[in-house]
Amino acid sequence: MSEGSVSDKTVARLSLYRRLLSDLLNQGIRNVYSHQLASAAGVTAAQVRRDMMAVGYSGTPVRGYSVPDLIESIGNLLDSAQAQSAALAGLGNLGRAITAYFAGRRPKLAIVAAFDNDPYKVGRVINEVECFHINDLGPIVEQRNIRVAILTVPASEAQQVADMLVRAGVKGVLNFAPVRLRVPPDVYVENMDMAVCLEKVAFFARQGRTTAEAPS
C-alpha cells in the first residue's frame, strides 16, 4: 500500500494534523478547510493540501475535509495494520517522565516494556510499564516483536544499549542521549537533542529571527 517515499517533514506534519483533527472532533467539529488546519498547525494552506496528496484523501470544495474521514486516512498511512509496541531503555528522570506521558495514551503505539540496570527498579511496574533488567533486553524484545525503542540511558551507555536494541531487531530509535549513534543503515534514528534546541532558541531569541517552526 501507499507511496514508497513520503518525506520526513511530511510525516511529521501529518502526525501533527491528526492530533489537531482529533481535538476538533472532540469539539464536535466535523468539517475543516485547508486554511483552518493550516492556521492551527502553523503552516500555509498550500502546504496542507500538498501533504494531503501523500495521504491520497480528497476533500470537496465548499465542504472542505471531513474530519473523521481524514483522521482515518492519515491513520491508514501512518499506523501499521497491527499495533506496534515500543520499549524504553533507561528509567531515570527523563524515562519516567516519558512513560508517565505516554501511559494509556496511544493504543496503536504503546510502551510495553522498560529496561534498566538499577536493581531497585527491576521487577517493579512504573507508570503501567514493567521494568526488566537490561541484560534480559534481547529475549524480551524479540519475543514481543518490538521494533521501536526510546533511549534514555546516560550518554556513556547509549551506544552500547543501542547495539543491544539493534541486535534484538529494533528498527527505529528515538534517542535522547546527546550522542550520535552508530547503527546499520536499515535502522532509523531520530535525535531529540535538548541541549542543541535550547541553544538554537537562545540564539534566535537574541537575533530576533521571525518565528515559525515546522514540527520537529
Place this chain on the structure above:
Amino acid sequence: MSEGSVSDKTVARLSLYRRLLSDLLNQGIRNVYSHQLASAAGVTAAQVRRDMMAVGYSGTPVRGYSVPDLIESIGNLLDSAQAQSAALAGLGNLGRAITAYFAGRRPKLAIVAAFDNDPYKVGRVINEVECFHINDLGPIVEQRNIRVAILTVPASEAQQVADMLVRAGVKGVLNFAPVRLRVPPDVYVENMDMAVCLEKVAFFARQGRTTAEAPS
C-alpha cells in the same frame, strides 16, 4: 556582529559540532579534519566545511582545524557576549528532569528560575533552581532580564503561560506542550514534540527508510 542570516539548520549543527569538539578536547585531541567531525556528527565533510563559512573560521590544509580555536569561534557566533538566563515554567515530571539535566552544566545559558502554580513546589529549591509562583512570573522575568524560556506546563495551560512569558519580554521559547503557540512575530518558538517524533520513528521503522537525521 556576524552574519545577519545563519540558517536554522546551520545553527543546530554548529551547536552539535561544538559539543563534539569539547569531547575531543577532553580526550586531548587538538586538531581535527572536516571528515572526522562530519563522521562524528553524522553529516558529510562538505557540509561541515560549508557550515564553517558561517562561522568565519578557517582551518589549514594538512592540519585541519584547531579544536580549541574552533570551539572559540563557534562560541563567538552562538553565545551572547554576556551570559543569557533561562526560565522554566511547569515543574512537573518533565520540568524536573530538565532542570536536573541542565543544572550546573552551561555557565553561559543556565536555568535561573522556575515557575509553578502548585503551592507545594513554590518556595522550594529544586535541582539548584528556585521555584516561584506563576503569578510572580512577570516581575521576576523582567528584573532578571530573562529572554529564554522552557515551557513544560500542561497543554491546556500552555498558551496562557506563553502569553505571560511574552508579556514579560521573553523572545525565545522551547515548547514541550503538544500545542502550537500563538506568539508575536518577533518571538522564536521551537517545538519539541515527542508524540510526533515517536510516530515518525514508528513509521520509518516499518518502512525501512535508510537512517541518518540532522540534529533536530
Place this chain on the structure above:
DNA sequence: ACAACATCGTTACAGATTTCACAATATCGA
C-alpha cells in the same frame, strides 16, 4: 435550473539546502 462562489487538486515555479568538484595551499620528507 443555474449562476455565483469558495475551496480543492495539481502543476509550475522559487527558494533553500546539500552535494559535487576542483583550484589553492600548507606541511612533511627527501
Place this chain on the structure above:
DNA sequence: TCGATATTGTGAAATCTGTAACGATGTTGT
C-alpha cells in the same frame, strides 16, 4: 629547496522543500 600529498574553501550543480497560481468542482441560494 622542492616535489608529493591530503585537505581546505568555495563556485556551480543538483536536490529537496515550500509557495503560488489556476482550472476543476461541488454547493448554495434564488
